[in-house]
Amino acid sequence: xxxRRGLLKKTVGGAVLLAAAGAVPLALRKTKLREPPPGxxxxxxxxxxxxxxxxxxxxxxAREGPDPIAPSPAPGQVDVxxxxxxxxxxxxxxxxxxxxxxxxxxxxxxxxxxxxxxxxPFTKMDxxxxxxxxxxxxxxxxxxxxxxxxxxxxxxxxxxxxxxDTYASVGYPGPPYELxxxxxxxxR
Amino acid sequence: MIxxxxxxxxxxxxxxxxxxxxxxxGGSMVAQRxxxxxxxxxxxxxxxxxxxxxxxxxxxxxxxxxxxxRGNRASADLSISVLQGRAVGGGTVINWTTSYRTPDDVLAxxxxxxxxxxxxxxxxxxxxEVEQRLGIAKVDxxxxxxxxxxxxxxCKKLGWQVDTTRRNVRGCxxxxxxxxxxxxxxxxxxxxxxxPDAIAKGAEVYADCxxxxxEWSGTRATAAIGALLHPGTQxxxxxxxxxxxxxxxxxxxxxxxxxLLLRSGLDQGxxxxxxxxxxxxxxxxxxxxxxEGFYGAPQSVASHHFAHRSEGxxxxxxxxxxxxxxxxxxxxxxxxxxxxxxxxxxxxxxxIALMIDGFGEGEEGGTVxxxxxxxxxxxxxxxxxQYECFRAGMKAIxxxxxxxxxxxxxxxxxxxxxxxKEADLEAIDTAPLGPNLFGVFTAHQMGGCRxxxxxxxxxxxxxxxxxxxxxxxxxxxxxxxxxxxxxPMESIYGVSSWAAGHVRAxxx
Numbered sequence: 031x032x033x034r035r036g037l038l039k040k041t042v043g044g045a046v047l048l049a050a051a052g053a054v055p056l057a058l059r060k061t062k063l064r065e066p067p068p069g070x071x072x073x074x075x076x077x078x079x080x081x082x083x084x085x086x087x088x089x090x091x092a093r094e095g096p097d098p099i100a101p102s103p104a105p106g107q108v109d110v111x112x113x114x115x116x117x118x119x120x121x122x123x124x125x126x127x128x129x130x131x132x133x134x135x136x137x138x139x140x141x142x143x144x145x146x147x148x149x150x151p152f153t154k155m156d157x158x159x160x161x162x163x164x165x166x167x168x169x170x171x172x173x174x175x176x177x178x179x180x181x182x183x184x185x186x187x188x189x190x191x192x193x194x195d196t197y198a199s200v201g202y203p204g205p206p207y208e209l210x211x212x213x214x215x216x217x218r
Numbered sequence: 219m220i221x222x223x224x225x226x227x228x229x230x231x232x233x234x235x236x237x238x239x240x241x242x243x244g245g246s247m248v249a250q251r252x253x254x255x256x257x258x259x260x261x262x263x264x265x266x267x268x269x270x271x272x273x274x275x276x277x278x279x280x281x282x283x284x285x286x287x288r289g290n291r292a293s294a295d296l297s298i299s300v301l302q303g304r305a306v307g308g309g310t311v312i313n314w315t316t317s318y319r320t321p322d323d324v325l326a327x328x329x330x331x332x333x334x335x336x337x338x339x340x341x342x343x344x345x346x347e348v349e350q351r352l353g354i355a356k357v358d359x360x361x362x363x364x365x366x367x368x369x370x371x372x373c374k375k376l377g378w379q380v381d382t383t384r385r386n387v388r389g390c391x392x393x394x395x396x397x398x399x400x401x402x403x404x405x406x407x408x409x410x411x412x413x414p415d416a417i418a419k420g421a422e423v424y425a426d427c428x429x430x431x432x433e434w435s436g437t438r439a440t441a442a443i444g445a446l447l448h449p450g451t452q453x454x455x456x457x458x459x460x461x462x463x464x465x466x467x468x469x470x471x472x473x474x475x476x477x478l479l480l481r482s483g484l485d486q487g488x489x490x491x492x493x494x495x496x497x498x499x500x501x502x503x504x505x506x507x508x509x510e511g512f513y514g515a516p517q518s519v520a521s522h523h524f525a526h527r528s529e530g531x532x533x534x535x536x537x538x539x540x541x542x543x544x545x546x547x548x549x550x551x552x553x554x555x556x557x558x559x560x561x562x563x564x565x566x567x568x569x570i571a572l573m574i575d576g577f578g579e580g581e582e583g584g585t586v587x588x589x590x591x592x593x594x595x596x597x598x599x600x601x602x603x604q605y606e607c608f609r610a611g612m613k614a615i616x617x618x619x620x621x622x623x624x625x626x627x628x629x630x631x632x633x634x635x636x637x638x639k640e641a642d643l644e645a646i647d648t649a650p651l652g653p654n655l656f657g658v659f660t661a662h663q664m665g666g667c668r669x670x671x672x673x674x675x676x677x678x679x680x681x682x683x684x685x686x687x688x689x690x691x692x693x694x695x696x697x698x699x700x701x702x703x704x705x706p707m708e709s710i711y712g713v714s715s716w717a718a719g720h721v722r723a724x725x726x
Contacts, residue, residue, distance in 0.1 A: 093557035102557075117288070120453065122591035161553060168552070168632055169655075173295060176632075176654035180296045187546035188289070191560065192278035201564035202512055202542050205275030206393055210401045213391055 242308020363514025571611025
C-alpha cells in the first residue's frame, strides 16, 4: 500500500489516475443520500453531490461539548449544502466540471482505499473516519487534494459563519444598526 | 448618469471621445479629469452600482455583491485568497481606507530600473488635490480600536517604528464595516467623489457591463465591446454595448486589465507578468479582554519597521477586521479546533504582515493568464525569498503581541502553531510551507501591465500609453513596476491624475 501511495503522490500520472478512479467500479459503493430541506430545489448539485457536501459541512463545522457562549445551529439547520448549491450554480462550465469531479473523488471508496483510508465512501464513514479523511486531504502531499479541501472548507465556513443565526455563538453582537439608523436619521 | 444593466433594452453603439474600462481609483480619476476638460466620456464598469442604503453590513451580502468572483477570487491553486473590489467605484467601495503617497524610494527605483518619469515633485500637486478631495487625514491614536491599538502598543514596547495611518473619511462613525461598503457614506469612495464629479460634467457610466475585448488594427484601438449583465444575477442579458471612441483607457485594475489585453490579442510585451500582490500572512492573538475587532476603524495603525531588511524582502504590519465569515475562512483547521478559535472571536486581535514584493533581483512575482472562460487566472509561485519573509513576518507579529500581553498567538498554518513564549517561535522556522499548507491573502493587486521605457520589459510607456497601440492607455495599479510597500489606493489616484494629462494630450 505504501508503495502505491508513494507512486501516486510523486507522479503527474498519479493525478490522472486519481481522476480516473472516479469511474472505477469500487466507486459503485454509493453515496449515502440525504434529503435537502423542503422547498430547496437543487440548481447545481445532484442529490449525491448535495449529500457529500452536507456530510463535509457537518464535520468541518463540528463542535464538541456544550456551546460556551450561545447555542449554535447545526450546519443542516443553516442549510450549508443547499446554499453552497445556489452559490456554485452560476460558475463557469469549467469550474463546475472541476467541482463535480472533486466531489466524486472525495466520496470515492476506491480512492479512499488507495490513499490508505477505509474502502467506503466518505458519506458512509463514521465521524472519526471522516475527520481523518478530511485531514488526509488537508495535509496531503498531493497539491490537488489540499486545494480540494480548501475549496470545501472555505465555502462551508463562509456560508455558516456568514449566517446571522450563528453570530451569537461566536460572541459577535452583529452590525450596529441602531447607531447607523440614528445617525442617518439625524443627518436627514 | 449611471445606467444599470437592466435599464438598457437594446444593443447600443456609442461614439464618445474617450472610453474608460473600469471605475475604480484609476478610471474614476481619469473620467473626472477628462470630463472636466470638456471631453465626452463613457465609463464601462463590470460591477454593479450600489449605494449606502443597500450596504447592510452583512458579509454574506457584501462579498458576493462587491468583490471579484463573488468574494471567491483566488490564485489558480487556491493558495492565495484575493480580496478585490468589483462595483461602480471599484476597490474604493470596499477597501479599509488606508491612504499613503507613493514612497520616494519606490519612485526612484522605478526611474532607475524602468525609465519611469514619475518623481515626488511631479506627483505632489496630484496627491495634494486627492487628499483634499477625499478628506485624507491622520488618525488620532485615541480613535483606534483595540485591534489596532494592540499593534501600536506592542511595537512601542519593542522600540519598533509604528504610527497611526491616514484615512479617506469624513464624519466616520468607526462602525468597522468599510469592507462591506460604508453604510453612512463617511468613506470618500470614488462613487461619492470623482465619479459624481465626472457625471456632473456629462460623463456616462454603464454599470453591469463586462468588457469582453478591445478591437484594434495596426496601431489603433477601434472599439471596446461590452456584454451587459443583469444587476441581480450578473448573468449576461444577451445585449451588447459597442463603444467606438478616439481613445480607450483600460482601468480594470491588476488581474483584470492584463486579462482584457490578453483576450484582445494584445499580448505584446510582458502582459500579465510581474504581477505583485503584497502577499499577506496573518496571525490571531488571543487576549483575556475583549478586543471586538469587528467594530472600529479596521485599519488605523501600521508599522514599517521591517520595510527594508538586509535579510530579504521587507514587510509591513497592519490590522485586519475580525468579522465572522472572513475570520472563519482564514483561520486554520476544521471541526472542534476551528470552532474553539471562533468562539474566542471577540478576544482575537488579527494582525497581518504584507510582503513588499518586486524589489528582489530576478523576482518574477505572479502571472496572469486566461481561464477557459476568459477570466483572469493568477499563478504566484513562492520560493525561498517569500518563505523567509513570511516566517519573519509571522515571528514579528507574534513578538509584538507577546510584548503587549497576549495570552497566546496562533499561526495560520494548516497545523497551527501555538505561541505563548519567545522560545515557541522556533517552530515557525521548521513548519512546512507550501501551497495550502498555510494561509496567504492579498488585498493589494499591482502590476501585470507594467510601465517602462523598454517595450520588452513593459506593456505601457512612461506616460502609460500602450507601446504598440497608440490611442490605448492603461491607467490603474497594473502599471506599477513593483509593489509599493504601502496600501495602493492613493498611489493609483495620484498617478492616474498625473496620467490624465497624457490622455488629454492624446485627444488633442
